[in-house]
Amino acid sequence: MDVQNIYYDGRIKIPYTWYVGETGSRFLIALRDNKEIWGNQCPQCKKVFVPPMKTCGECFVPTGEWLKLADTGTVESFTVVHYENGVAKRPLPVIYGLIKIDGASGSLLHFIGDVKPEKVKIGMRVKAVFAEKRGGTILDISHFAPVKG
Amino acid sequence: MERAGIVGVGQTVYERRKEDTFAELVFEASTKALADAGVGIEAIDNIITVSNDFWDGRTISSMAIQDAAGSWDRDISTVEGDGIFGALYGMMRTLSGSFDTTLVVAHVKGSEGNMNMITNSMFDPIYQRHLGPDATSTAALQARVYMEKTGATEKDFAKVSVKNHGNGVKNPFAQIKKKITIKDVMESRKIADPLKLYDCSPISDGAAAIILSTEKGLKRFKKDPVWILGVGHCSDSYNLGYRDLAWPRALDAAAQKAYKMAGIKNPLKDLDVVELYDAYSYMELLWYEGLGLAPRGKGAELIRSGATGMKGELPVNPSGGVLSAHPVLVAGLARLIEATLQVRGEAGTRQIKGAKKALAHGINGPCGQAHGVFVIGA
Ligand SMILES: [Zn+2]
Numbered sequence: 001m002d003v004q005n006i007y008y009d010g011r012i013k014i015p016y017t018w019y020v021g022e023t024g025s026r027f028l029i030a031l032r033d034n035k036e037i038w039g040n041q042c043p044q045c046k047k048v049f050v051p052p053m054k055t056c057g058e059c060f061v062p063t064g065e066w067l068k069l070a071d072t073g074t075v076e077s078f079t080v081v082h083y084e085n086g087v088a089k090r091p092l093p094v095i096y097g098l099i100k101i102d103g104a105s106g107s108l109l110h111f112i113g114d115v116k117p118e119k120v121k122i123g124m125r126v127k128a129v130f131a132e133k134r135g136g137t138i139l140d141i142s143h144f145a146p147v148k149g
Numbered sequence: 150m151e152r153a154g155i156v157g158v159g160q161t162v163y164e165r166r167k168e169d170t171f172a173e174l175v176f177e178a179s180t181k182a183l184a185d186a187g188v189g190i191e192a193i194d195n196i197i198t199v200s201n202d203f204w205d206g207r208t209i210s211s212m213a214i215q216d217a218a219g220s221w222d223r224d225i226s227t228v229e230g231d232g233i234f235g236a237l238y239g240m241m242r243t244l245s246g247s248f249d250t251t252l253v254v255a256h257v258k259g260s261e262g263n264m265n266m267i268t269n270s271m272f273d274p275i276y277q278r279h280l281g282p283d284a285t286s287t288a289a290l291q292a293r294v295y296m297e298k299t300g301a302t303e304k305d306f307a308k309v310s311v312k313n314h315g316n317g318v319k320n321p322f323a324q325i326k327k328k329i330t331i332k333d334v335m336e337s338r339k340i341a342d343p344l345k346l347y348d349c350s351p352i353s354d355g356a357a358a359i360i361l362s363t364e365k366g367l368k369r370f371k372k373d374p375v376w377i378l379g380v381g382h383c384s385d386s387y388n389l390g391y392r393d394l395a396w397p398r399a400l401d402a403a404a405q406k407a408y409k410m411a412g413i414k415n416p417l418k419d420l421d422v423v424e425l426y427d428a429y430s431y432m433e434l435l436w437y438e439g440l441g442l443a444p445r446g447k448g449a450e451l452i453r454s455g456a457t458g459m460k461g462e463l464p465v466n467p468s469g470g471v472l473s474a475h476p477v478l479v480a481g482l483a484r485l486i487e488a489t490l491q492v493r494g495e496a497g498t499r500q501i502k503g504a505k506k507a508l509a510h511g512i513n514g515p516c517g518q519a520h521g522v523f524v525i526g527a
Pocket of ligand 1: 044
């Protein structure tokens with residue numbers, strides 16, 4: 001018997017209110033109120049985490065000292081994205097970078113902007129551009145732009 | 150020590166939009182595996198399902214398909230992750246002393262959700278998710294780091310794509326059966342630089358199942374088992390920015406564990422066939438290194454040499470790999486099934502002659518955070 005296929009459209013949209021933790025709150029408040037990037041350090045391996053971590057995964061101990069870092073860094077990797085994915089609210093193409101903030105031990109995922117896609121290179125020096133309106137989220141950094149000069 | 154063997158395998162054809170429900174897919178794969186093993190569901194002591202709530206669009210997605218997996222009056226448990234980890238859990242249960250036989254079944258319908266939004270949801274909701282990264286854009290970041298650190302080129306990635314898509318032509322279960330050229334790959338649409346359309350695996354639907362047995366359980370089955378000779382699994386850092394994206398140390402650890410157990414000294418020589426998780430073309434080169442098939446930083450040289458082609462020293466992905474069908478969660482189990490078929494000599498026109506020892510590999514998490522490795526043999 002031939003049966004017509006029926007499809008059911010759904011969309012799951014559930015609100016959440018995620019506590020970012022004391023460590024995360026401190027990091028986001030510094031972005032929001034002072035346009036500053038802070039990291040913290042593992043007392044054992046001395047790694048500096050940005051965003052900060054409550055514990056060091058490798059040493060399995062609580063992190064210790066907070067450090068104010070520069071708002072500059074180096075591009076460790078990047079990609080130029082040519083498709084809309086419904087999440088990144090930016091005009092195409094979107095450039096993502098893994099940016100090693102000066103003084104950090106690893107890199108931070110963020111947007112790269114104010115630059116032509118073909119000009120982006122690994123090793124490029126970039127500086128955080130802060131959003132005009134800041135609300136205590138990672139988007140308080142609007143993007144990273146090439147350091148001038 | 151008690152051993153576990155694979156006594157039955159079954160899988161659906163992988164397609165973009167299958168006209169089957171989740172339960173129908175699970176039933177098809179499970180009953181095919183039972184038929185392959187020459188038994189009915191009464192031969193099965195316990196069941197492992199593999200599913201993910203985000204992909205299915207419902208919570209406790211495992212519960213919705215348990216009847217279709219034959220769990221009536223049977224013990225059932227679930228893995229949320231790649232099917233290779235379902236096989237691992239199944240093996241542990243088989244060897245636990247509580248059960249002699251285990252059915253492991255994985256399903257997904259990638260076409261019914263939204264791959265980009267679902268994979269975006271694997272990232273940290275506070276620091277990363279709003280930025281919009283997904284499986285493809287982060288894979289592109291990894292591909293770029295790999296090129297920078299090893300000198301591999303987009304053309305090397307294209308070679309993987311050409312090889313695996315070409316192999317897929319002979320696999321009746323593959324979704325994309327396409328003879329393509331380096332030029333086709335290089336000129337395909339830009340997705341996330343340096344990845345182009347043919348560097349990326351497709352969106353797929355399907356299900357796969359295997360049946361595992363102890364030696365004691367073997368008398369229930371018709372076929373000779375393919376033995377699990379070695380197994381290893383390991384996971385790396387969740388945060389991409391704090392992981393060496395050009396060196397899969399978790400795969401290295403997993404592979405070495407499996408090799409030690411299986412008595413493999415030189416994997417390139419000792420293995421006859423490898424099925425690995427090439428969700429994106431460049432991954433195959435990276436996994437060559439993690440699996441110890443190529444020295445660190447030299448994955449590109451192995452593809453260039455032709456050693457991993459169908460007529461090479463160690464054919465990799467005769468099935469066409471994940472590039473030819475990417476049912477997420479199912480894909481690792483599909484690798485293990487292809488490895489089993491190869492060892493049995495049942496791989497049809499894509500059979501590697503005389504294959505006795507095979508390796509199957511699966512991954513989980515962004516950019517291959519976790520790895521599972523099986524070495525199997527007759
Ligand atoms: Zn530490």
